[in-house]
Amino acid sequence: MLDWPEYRNELMGRIGEIGKLSPGTLAGYQTLSSAGQKTGHLDAKTRELIALAVAVTTRCDGCITVHTAEALKHGASKEEIAEALGVAVALNAGAALVYSARVMDAAAAYGRAATA
Template sequence: MSKSYKEITEGLNPYLAEVKKGVPEVMKGFSAMAKAATADGALDKKTKELLALAIGIATRCDGCIGFHAKALVHLGATRAEIEEVCGMSVYMGGGPSFMYAADALRAFDEFSESE
């Protein structure tokens, strides 16, 4: 069983758009929160995306892994940085996080191939 994180994220996009249309005020609030949370501050945008990837691994969220791995490719993250995030996620989340850490590497590699 092989996952394609490009397919996962592309498959989610139309439904994310439907949610946005269905609850626009909620999504405006979510978008404002995302913009504020990811803005450069004491931590830069890339560091915040690394944290988001770690949380996606620990919570076993395929969509989160896909979208944050893609963002990290665009932000210039290295595979070594992703590997360290995976290590911390496994440390904090045990065996299930280990399985999703492997998937996070797969997602990063998949998006890196198309850059």
């Protein structure tokens, strides 16, 4: 397994390099990243738990290390993190089921085209 705190430090260094080379890109990301905080509809812990579920579904290790640290900082328990991850697992399974239906639809369409 990774040394997640060390990975986060290395990642932030590399992102800092990108920021120096392309400051607008980093500024744009920071604007998007902080936009939701301004509404105040969700607390920081809830936002971080959502971010962790999304990090799993998008398979982003950088997101995992950053948002795990932030979720813990905002008081998320391991049980709350596990529940959020359960949502991610269910959504990934659901998405696979939906796309399986699309495959069956495509197979039926090809079957109709072959007999036409």
